[in-house]
């Protein structure tokens with residue numbers, strides 16, 4: 001047999017072999033009480049964009065595509081979802097304190113404004129998650145408004161506390 005056939009056979013065996021390595025995909029959790037959708041700062045329109053373009057990496061509601069169950073792509077998906085959730089998790093929005101919320105919203109405006117999010121590798125595989133210029137503008141405008149809203153809400157809570165004393 002030619003060396004090429006050996007190489008191909010070796011590669012095929014390797015691909016089969018790596019399937020036994022656990023993929024460690026982060027767990028799924030639906031119905032999250034602390035989701036940003038319940039916070040009153042997202043309209044339905046913005047919520048839909050975030051869901052389509054960001055939730056697979058930035059929430060507990062990842063929809064895992066078929067290639068996330070096949071090594072080695074499963075390792076890349078697991079890493080993006082793990083690191084994505086760590087950086088920003090829309091499912092656990094209500095757990096963030098004021099500073100964290102402001103920071104995340106500011107980061108969202110920057111990342112989406114510069115078109116670095118959603119990650120290109122993701123939009124390649126999920127063309128419907130790609131944001132056009134007008135969607136990007138709406139997300140940036142929303143994130144900036146939401147920062148004001150979050151601040152106002154915080155001031156209102158402070159006042160209620162003051163009145164109660």
Ligand code: HEC
Pocket residue numbers: 050053054055056057058079080081083084087088104107108111112117118119121122
């Ligand atoms: C394919 C997975 C994936 C998708 C889809 C995705 N992100 Fe990310 N995102 C990541 C990962 C991984 C990180 C952490 C590493 C990094 O900063 O590159 C991250 C980081 C971030 C950060 C934090 C940056 C910082 O400076 O800490 C923000 C904000 C963000 N993403 C917003 C978004 C928004 C908004 C969307 C949707 C429009 C989105 N991402 C879509 C994977 C993703």
